[in-house]
Amino acid sequence: xxxxxxxxxxxxxxxxxxxxxxxxxxxxxxxxxxxxxxxxxxxxxxxxxxxxxxxxxxxxxxxxxxxxxxxxxxxxxxxxxxxxxxxxxxxxxxxxxxxxxxxxxxxxxxxxxxxxxxxxxxxxxxxxxxxxxxxxxxxxxxxxxxxxxxxxxxxxxxxxxxxxxxxxxxxxxxxxxxxxxxxxxxxxxxxxxxxxxxxxxxxxxxxxxxxxxxxxxxxxxxxxxxxxx
Numbered sequence: 001x002x003x004x005x006x007x008x009x010x011x012x013x014x015x016x017x018x019x020x021x022x023x024x025x026x027x028x029x030x031x032x033x034x035x036x037x038x039x040x041x042x043x044x045x046x047x048x049x050x051x052x053x054x055x056x057x058x059x060x061x062x063x064x065x066x067x068x069x070x071x072x073x074x075x076x077x078x079x080x081x082x083x084x085x086x087x088x089x090x091x092x093x094x095x096x097x098x099x100x101x102x103x104x105x106x107x108x109x110x111x112x113x114x115x116x117x118x119x120x121x122x123x124x125x126x127x128x129x130x131x132x133x134x135x136x137x138x139x140x141x142x143x144x145x146x147x148x149x150x151x152x153x154x155x156x157x158x159x160x161x162x163x164x165x166x167x168x169x170x171x172x173x174x175x176x177x178x179x180x181x182x183x184x185x186x187x188x189x190x191x192x193x194x195x196x197x198x199x200x201x202x203x204x205x206x207x208x209x210x211x212x213x214x215x216x217x218x219x220x221x222x223x224x225x226x227x228x229x
Contacts, residue, residue: 002117003047003095004039004159005087008032008060008103009076010053020053021209022103027222030059031209034106034222036067042110044117045099047071051087079181081189085171091164096120098167100186101159104209107221108159112202116161124166125190125197129154130206154199157206160187166195 008022017024022032029037039045048070052060057073064070072090076083084100091098097120099113112128119126132155136148162170167186170193174180183189187197209218 001046001092001095002044002097002099003049003071003091004045004099004101004113005049005051005084005091006032006035006039006101006103007051007076007080007083007087008053008056009051009083009086010080010104017212020056023053023056023059024215026215027219031106031218032063032103033066035101035103035108036063036070038106038108038110039101039113040067040069042113042117044114045069046095047092049074049087049090051076051083079184081174081180081183081186084186085175085180088167088171093164095164097161098164099159099161102208105158105206106209106218108157108206109202109204112200112204112206113159115200116159119198119200120161120163123198124195125160125162125187126200127160127187127197128157128202128206129199130157130202130204131155154201156187157202158208162190166190169193170195 010020023030049072050060050070051074054075060073064073074086074090077086097117116126132150132153136150136153138145138148170190173193174189190197207214207218
């Protein structure tokens, strides 16, 4: 059994839309709806915990009526890790695997979720990455200091998958050690807890809608997909 925690608690300042970008209407649907449609179609995902921006809980509850896999709606916290903790507390204890995903990634291929779920049979933690295709440049006061070997690096993506007990222990240690909000990402929390984080190279277009300009890319891709399918 696999649960997915969908993080939708952010405020989206960088996009400058006046509302959290996950609730922004894009081609007739909110961005979060595009994401929910994608993940609802993954057979291996049994339930979804929706972690919402506190100002949009009513909207999140309405989404729960439209997407049957949403089992719980809960409030986001002050940080990403707090939101994850809130979401994890709503995951049923009988689940074996937990996937963590961003509500503003509506184009993540279904196969990525499927491969992570399968991979968790043998691994404790698996996160998604993409290869770096350009030069990896280190800067110093606006000037190039050096160019690094890009084969040693990757672009961090989402989703990330955990065995249930691994994520449980990771969050317990972070709370007990009072470093939940001092470390910026759950992957680093898992590493601090002593767990290896393995990678899945998705080699895919996995846009995270962050800036206003990203909306135009997303809009064009949605139209293209509608034409193809």
